[in-house]
Every structure is written in C-alpha cells, then in structure tokens.
Amino acid sequence: MKRSAAEILREYGPFPEAEQVHGVTFDGHQVWFASGEKLNAVDPESGQITRSIDVAAHAGTAFDGRHLFQIAEDRIQKIDPQTGRVLATIPAPGGGGDSGLAWAEGTLWVGQHRGRRIHQIDPETGEVLRTIESNRVVTGVTWIDGELWHGTWEGDGADVRRIDPQTGAVLERLDMPPGMGVSGLESDGGDRFFCGGGSAGKIRAVRRPR
Amino acid sequence: MDSLITAAAHALATGDPLGALKRVALRDDPPALALRGIAMAQLGDLVRAKALLKSAARAFGRKEAVARARCVVAEAEIALVSRDLTWPAKALDAARATLEAHGDRVNAAHALNVEVRRLLLIGRLDEAERMLAGFDPSPLPPALRAAHELAVAGIAARRVQTQAARAALTRAAEAARVADIPALTAEVESASLVLKTPAARLIAQGKERPLLLEEVEALLSSGALVVDACRNVVRDERLTVSLATRPILFALARALAEAWPGDAPRSTLLSRAFRAKHADESHRARLRVEIGRLRAELRALADISATNRGFALAPRHAREVVVLAPPVEERHAAVLAFLADGESWSSSALAIALGASPRTVQRALDSLAAAGKVQSFGRGPARRWMTPPLTGFPTILLLPGPLPSD
Numbered sequence: 214m215k216r217s218a219a220e221i222l223r224e225y226g227p228f229p230e231a232e233q234v235h236g237v238t239f240d241g242h243q244v245w246f247a248s249g250e251k252l253n254a255v256d257p258e259s260g261q262i263t264r265s266i267d268v269a270a271h272a273g274t275a276f277d278g279r280h281l282f283q284i285a286e287d288r289i290q291k292i293d294p295q296t297g298r299v300l301a302t303i304p305a306p307g308g309g310g311d312s313g314l315a316w317a318e319g320t321l322w323v324g325q326h327r328g329r330r331i332h333q334i335d336p337e338t339g340e341v342l343r344t345i346e347s348n349r350v351v352t353g354v355t356w357i358d359g360e361l362w363h364g365t366w367e368g369d370g371a372d373v374r375r376i377d378p379q380t381g382a383v384l385e386r387l388d389m390p391p392g393m394g395v396s397g398l399e400s401d402g403g404d405r406f407f408c409g410g411g412s413a414g415k416i417r418a419v420r421r422p423r
Numbered sequence: 424m425d426s427l428i429t430a431a432a433h434a435l436a437t438g439d440p441l442g443a444l445k446r447v448a449l450r451d452d453p454p455a456l457a458l459r460g461i462a463m464a465q466l467g468d469l470v471r472a473k474a475l476l477k478s479a480a481r482a483f484g485r486k487e488a489v490a491r492a493r494c495v496v497a498e499a500e501i502a503l504v505s506r507d508l509t510w511p512a513k514a515l516d517a518a519r520a521t522l523e524a525h526g527d528r529v530n531a532a533h534a535l536n537v538e539v540r541r542l543l544l545i546g547r548l549d550e551a552e553r554m555l556a557g558f559d560p561s562p563l564p565p566a567l568r569a570a571h572e573l574a575v576a577g578i579a580a581r582r583v584q585t586q587a588a589r590a591a592l593t594r595a596a597e598a599a600r601v602a603d604i605p606a607l608t609a610e611v612e613s614a615s616l617v618l619k620t621p622a623a624r625l626i627a628q629g630k631e632r633p634l635l636l637e638e639v640e641a642l643l644s645s646g647a648l649v650v651d652a653c654r655n656v657v658r659d660e661r662l663t664v665s666l667a668t669r670p671i672l673f674a675l676a677r678a679l680a681e682a683w684p685g686d687a688p689r690s691t692l693l694s695r696a697f698r699a700k701h702a703d704e705s706h707r708a709r710l711r712v713e714i715g716r717l718r719a720e721l722r723a724l725a726d727i728s729a730t731n732r733g734f735a736l737a738p739r740h741a742r743e744v745v746v747l748a749p750p751v752e753e754r755h756a757a758v759l760a761f762l763a764d765g766e767s768w769s770s771s772a773l774a775i776a777l778g779a780s781p782r783t784v785q786r787a788l789d790s791l792a793a794a795g796k797v798q799s800f801g802r803g804p805a806r807r808w809m810t811p812p813l814t815g816f817p818t819i820l821l822l823p824g825p826l827p828s829d
Binding site for chain 2: 233235249250269271272273284285286287305307309310311312325326327352367368369370392396411
C-alpha cells in the first residue's frame with residue numbers, strides 16, 4: 214500500500230448560507246454540495262455559491278451527466294439540476310445509515326457509514342448488485358479512471374483511500390492533516406479531489422496522486 | 424455522518440425532538456443513542472435520557488473521544504437538572520479537558536458552566552468563582568453566554584454584590600434575547616426576581632421591615648453592627664465573627680441586639696437561649712458562663728455589660744446595632760429555601776447541599792410533608808422532594824451537540 218500526506222490545493226468556504234458540508238459532487242463546471250436543507254453549486258474558480266436548490270440533502274451527492282442524485286434520510290432522490298425538481302426516489306441500501314454517493318458505469322455506489330461497506334445499486338430500482346466490505350467508516354465515494362476511492366473519518370483521523378473494487382483491499386492512502394475531516398468525496402475527472410469538511414463548512418481540493 | 428443522523432440532528436437543532444426520535448428510534452449505533460438521549464432529555468424523560476447517553480458514551484470507540492466527552496457533558500447536565508448531586512465531578516472534568524484539547528471550545532465552555540452551576544447549587548461559592556475567573560464568554564453562542572452570565576449573577580447575588588449581579592443579569596437577558604429561546608428568557612426573568620423581592624428582614628429598635636438585596640448590601644457597609652441570622656455571624660464593616668457552630672451564643676447575641684439600645688432581661692435571654700420557662704439559680708449560673716463566652720467571642724466588636732435586669736450590648740465602633748433575619752422564619756427554613764427553587768430534590772442531594780446528615784434532612788422532610796409544605800414522588804433511592812405545586816424541571820437544558828467526527 215502506498216501512503217502519503219494529502220496535499221491541500223485550495224479551500225472553499227465556509228459559506229454563510231450553509232453551515233455544514235454533507236456530500237459533494239462535480240458536474241464538469243461546478244462543485245455541488247449538500248448542506249442539510251439545500252444543494253448548493255460553487256464555482257471552483259471564484260469560490261462563490263452560484264445557485265442553490267431547496268431539497269433535503271443529508272449525505273452523499275452524485276452526478277450522472279444529466280441528473281443530480283442526493284441522499285436524504287433513508288432514500289436517494291434523483292433531481293433535475295435545471296428545475297430543482299425531484300424526478301424519482303429509490304430506497305437507500307443502508308436504510309438511512311448511508312453516507313457517500315458516486316455514479317459510475319451506469320450504476321450508483323453508496324457508502325454505508327458505520328456499516329463500513331460500499332454497495333453498488335441499480336439507479337432505477339435501488340436493488341443491491343454487490344457489496345464491498347471496508348475496514349473503515351465510509352464517508353464519501355468516487356470513481357476515477359477505473360479506480361474506486363473513498364473517504365474515511367473516525368475521531369481525529371481522516372483519509373482518502375483507493376481500494377480494490379473486488380476485494381476491498383486498501384491500495385493507496387492519502388492522510389488528511391490533523392483536524393480536517395472528510396465528509397464527502399468527488400474527483401473532478403482530472404488531478405483534483407473535492408473533499409467535504411463536515412461541520413467546518415469547507416470544501417477542500419486535494420491533489421490526486423499519479 | 425450518515426444521512427438519518429444528519430436529518431435527526433437537524434430536527435433537534437430546530438427544536439423538533441419528536442422529529443429526531445422518529446428518524447433514529449430503531450437504531451442502536453452510538454450517534455443514534457446520543458441523539459435519542461438528547462431528544463428524550465428535551466422531552467423531559469431524564470431517566471431514559473441519562474441511560475441512553477451513558478450507553479452512547481460507552482459505545483463510542485476510543486478514537487471518538489470528542490463524541491464520548493460530549494455525551495458525558497450532556498449526562499452531567501441532566502444529572503444537575505434532576506438534582507442528582509452524587510454525579511462524579513471527575514468524569515465531567517476529564518470530559519472538559521478532552522474537549523479543550525480537541526479544540527471544541529463551545530462544548531468545553533458548556534462543561535465548565537455545568538460544573539460551576541453544580542458548585543453554586545451546593546453553596547461552594549469560592550470554588551465556583553475560581554473556575555470562572557478570567558473566563559471570557561464572548562466567543563460563545565448566545566444561549567451559552569446567557570447561561571454563563573446567570574452563573575456569574577448567582578455568585579454575585581449570594582455574595583451580596585448587587586451591582587455585579589444586576590450587570591450580569593442584564594447581559595444574560597440580552598444574550599437570551601439573541602438566542603431567542605423563550606424558556607431561557609423566562610429563566611433569566613425568574614433569576615432577576617432575586618433583586619426585586621425581599622431578601623431579608625431588618626429588626627432594629629423594636630421595629631422590623633423587609634429589605635431588598637441592595638438594601639442588605641447598603642446595610643452591611645453602613646457601619647452598623649449587624650447580627651446576621653441568615654448566616655449566623657456577627658459583623659461590622661471591618662470584622663466578621665462566625666457563631667455558626669455556636670447556636671446558644673448566637674441566640675444570646677441576637678436577643679441582646681434586638682433589645683439594643685436597651686438591655687435584655689435575664690428571663691428573655693434564658694428562654695431564647697435555653698428555652699427555659701422559669702429561671703432558677705442553675706440557669707442563672709449557666710447564663711453567666713455563656714455570656715462570658717460570648718463576650719470573649721465578640722471582644723473586638725462589642726462589649727457586654729451586666730445590668731440590674733440582665734445584660735446589654737455596647738458596640739465598640741458601630742453607631743447602631745441591628746438584626747438581619749431571613750424573610751420567613753420557621754423550622755426547617757433552610758430545607759424549604761432549597762426546595763423553593765422549584766426543582767425536585769433527592770434527600771441525599773439536600774443533605775449534601777445543606778451540609779447536614781441524611782437522617783436530619785429526612786426528619787425535616789417528614790415533618791414538612793406532614794404539614795403539607797413539601798411533597799415527594801418516586802420510591803426508594805429514586806424518591807424526589809419538591810414544594811407544591813409540581814413545577815417540573817424549568818431549568819433549561821442546553822445539551823451539547825451529539826455529532827461525532829463532525
């Protein structure tokens with residue numbers, strides 16, 4: 214396993230409109246984050262919130278190229294980012310213990326927080342296709358170039374780690390500086406991860422190792 | 424944090440404990456236990472709340488020290504509100520240190536405030552004051568700032584420093600207004616009554632009248648010799664002599680002060696000090712001995728001289744002698760005074776607060792109950808006493824947020 218310190222490229226927030234960051238995703242232009250009662254879009258250049266959608270947003274957030282997916286209580290909402298309307302709802306596999314959310318190859322990946330596992334589910338029905346066990350609390354999930362990454366945050370320690378999607382074995386690990394948590398995770402498709410900072414109300418851009 | 428925990432915490436924060444319970448009622452993971460505990464506390468089921476928080480604290484792992492410490496603080500606050508004074512102060516102290524070490528200043532300040540309120544309640548003013556010394560409440564959220572100022576006002580009022588008490592109450596009212604919690608505003612208002620209702624009675628030259636706390640303060644610095652029946656001390660501006668452990672001497676001092684500037688007849692002194700109806704020679708001899716002892720105790724404050732009828736008090740420096748008495752005098756007044764806070768007390772907590780033996784307190788409670796002045800509920804160790812009517816638990820809970828890793 215490769216292990217290194219996470220390199221923080223930039224911090225966004227805290228935002229006066231939103232106290233906490235529960236989930237993050239990236240639509241190619243903007244970073245979206247869940248703040249409890251709202252989904253907010255941040256311009257990664259200016260660092261300003263450009264718009265907000267009023268929708269329950271308690272944990273992970275994902276984007277499939279057209280729609281936003283957002284965990285609220287024990288379900289996953291499919292949201293039209295243009296209108297802000299909830300188009301469909303499916304049950305979340307962790308029954309409310311769900312934390313991270315990612316989209317990849319036509320399926321949703323859901324991190325189950327204290328359950329310490331990641332479920333792959335059918336985005337139409339919510340049916341669980343398979344489950345990967347982790348040995349840590351799962352707080353955020355993302356796929357990038359065939360690599361599965363997730364965030365962990367237990368007490369003082371938080372990191373971003375790449376795991377083997379078949380076995381769950383940890384392949385690589387980026388340790389966050391002390392006091393910085395990871396409450397959500399998304400890659401921008403390039404050299405950056407966006408990490409939610411929980412009650413710090415911040416989003417941090419972390420360099421993706423090559 | 425997972426989604427239902429986030430949703431439940433959000434519901435709690437917006438004053439919807441039932442909404443929080445609905446979301447985590449069936450879950451037994453540590454954050455859910457903590458949230459359920461706090462929701463139950465807000466709903467008034469303090470026994471269940473305490474059990475839930477205890478199991479949450481146990482279930483949080485070693486790595487989740489902050490979450491565990493917050494549970495301990497919440498548990499301590501519930502213990503305080505339910506007047507469970509046997510709460511081990513050490514656990515709270517350790518939790519506060521943990522919160523401070525992890526940079527959770529708000530909850531560390533809350534823990535400090537719970538400790539101070541407990542010390543205040545059991546009358547350990549010096550320790551409470553030491554803990555608050557140099558503490559800056561300005562970075563706290565308004566609700567905690569109000570609670571802090573209430574503690575400061577409580578200390579000042581008990582020290583009869585009315586200006587400091589009034590200033591702290593004004594700051595508390597302002598903070599409560601910003602916090603926008605009606606129960607907190609009501610609590611500040613009822614605390615402010617301490618400055619508006621008589622705190623004592625003045626007995627001087629055969630007359631008596633009620634005194635506000637600020638009049639008591641003025642009296643204590645007026646240069647008069649004060650025989651203080653609220654604290655069982657005799658004092659003037661420069662010196663205080665405590666007779667708290669000498670009830671007979673204090674009773675004599677008070678009888679002499681009430682007679683001043685005249686003398687007190689032997690029969691009065693005998694009946695007040697010894698409850699003797701008729702004076703025989705042995706009583707007179709005993710009175711001479713006790714007056715001799717009192718003379719020695721008060722040497723620096725006053726002289727006591729024999730007269731034809733009895734004895735007379737002559738202050739050395741003061742121009743006047745007065746008696747300061749509690750607003751209402753009856754048997755077991757101290758027990759009633761503690762119960763007058765409207766809380767329900769265990770007899771063991773009252774014994775700690777009064778510095779009396781549990782048996783003495785139990786006897787006092789039994790006779791007060793027979794007279795219909797107090798009532799109890801619960802059985803065995805869970806039995807609690809309060810003054811009617813049953814007012815519940817008005818002391819507001821400002822429990823710390825339960826969210827771990829967050």
